[in-house]
Amino acid sequence: MKNKRLIQKRRELKLTQKQVALAIEISQSMLSLAESGDRTLDDANKIKLAKFYRVTVEWLFFEEFYD
Structure with missing residues (x-):
């Protein structure tokens, strides 16, 4: 399953x-x-990616729990 949030944050920037x-x-x-x-x-x-995007690891990698 695509990680939509990884893609979203990169594209936003x-x-x-x-x-x-x-x-x-x-x-x-x-x-x-x-x-x-x-x-x-x-x-x-x-952790590096979450810090880079200034979001939590949970939000970035566990989107099924946040949507």
Whole structure:
């Protein structure tokens, strides 16, 4: 299942996957897989993304509990 919030936050900031991946020090392909729902990020990278987007880990990765 796609992670709509990952995609939404990146698009709100008008950033590419590559720009976000470089900022949090992961590969663009890993970010792409996380956005598409084909891969789960480890906790450290979830925290990096949440901090980067200035949201909570829970909101960013557990949207089924917030909608």
